[in-house]
Amino acid sequence: MEIPIAGEPPCSLQLNARNHVITLVTTYQRPEPDTARLMNLSFDAWTVDNDELAAISVNVEGNIHGAYGLLATIADEIQVNHAPLAVAVDTAVTRHRDVVAARGALDVNREIGLFGELLFLDFLIHAIGAGPAVDAWMGPISEEHDFVFDDVHIEVKTTSTERRRHVINGLGQLVPVGDTALSLLSVQLTRVTATAGRTLPQLVAAVRTAAGGHAVALDHRLESSGWLDEDAELYPTSWRLRTVPMAFPVGVDFPALTPDAVARVVPNSALVVDVSYMVDLTTLPSCSLPERLNGFVTKEESPE
Structure with a gap:
């Protein structure tokens, strides 16, 4: 308006x-x-x-x-x-x-979104090294997708619901770049007691420690994601994984709204300037990631 x-x-x-x-x-x-x-x-x-x-x-x-x-x-x-x-x-x-x-915490959707990305980043630091892992986290610095590798791009979506329901923001969020494969990484979290999980500040601290000398680049990305150290006490909720994360290939069978897909059915589709939609991936078959990344996700397909 x-x-x-x-x-x-x-x-x-x-x-x-x-x-x-x-x-x-x-x-x-x-x-x-x-x-x-x-x-x-x-x-x-x-x-x-x-x-x-x-x-x-x-x-x-x-x-x-x-x-x-x-x-x-x-x-x-x-x-x-x-x-x-x-x-x-x-x-x-x-x-x-x-x-x-004025101080203000991230809303809960952005909080769990950052939590999910940091969980994957923490895994990557231990799997491929701090430098390559932090360099791959490109989403906070306005790249097309959250994590960028030569052979795959990964968009991380995190939810606290029992089903794998995720909000997609914009027609371009699930558009592959060139011939590089694109996967959506579905992370499900649940609220738990303080002794059963971690708060966002605790996860930030753990990832910073793991990042070592690459913490400066990490902090730049954290700040771009909306994280502020002085607001740490505003995030008292403890989270843990509800299920093992799953990866889904964004291909011809994925329910993605893209500029090309919309153009085929919507007149004057160039005038559609802002789209958000929710997908439920609970029953969609999952996929593996490249071997060095695959330890983060379940190897089983989603139930039919």
Whole structure:
């Protein structure tokens, strides 16, 4: 949803409910605002039809009114007080410091998603070495899939349900890259007592220890995943595997929505810009992974 704000320079608010983000889009100005050290706030710029645009985005989870107030203050500063963009952002941040400095845990879906990826990463560190394992974890740095190897790409999906039901975000998430095989790795977790499992902070600490000298690269990926050490006490839940993970080949028989598949049945499919859907893989036949990775998954096929 986009809401224009009357005045000059042009401003509009864009609401992204799925990602819990609200964005102010306006005319680009130099110098750029410095948002690198601020929580929940980011800056981006791009060019459209020779027009330079700037975007200030705020993560609104838990504080939508504060996020709106911060962006409204920026708009007022540049439209009413004619302040430069960098000054407007600084002024708004000063007035709404609670928005950009507020602490907030990952929601439970992102928590278990990170937990599942770290379980696989921990296995990889011991199976193929810390350097190759951390290098393969590409999802947090905006690559197409979570783990990238020369012979296979792996998308990790984690659920706390009794069935292997996973949410797929976007039409491109399950599109193979070139001729490289793509597998979906299904991880099922369950909540347990503190003595029967591990919390997310405990798993982070264990993976950091295992990573050794590669912890710097690991921390960069953790931060990109939304992990903050200072929020560790916000994750008290202990988890353990509900079942042995299973891998599924993303091929012609996999229930994936892709741009090509949608184009065959949806008119003007290029206008479909955001898709999320759930798949239930409980009865789908599983597959093996390459030998060096196969110790993480069950060798048995899913029941019919």
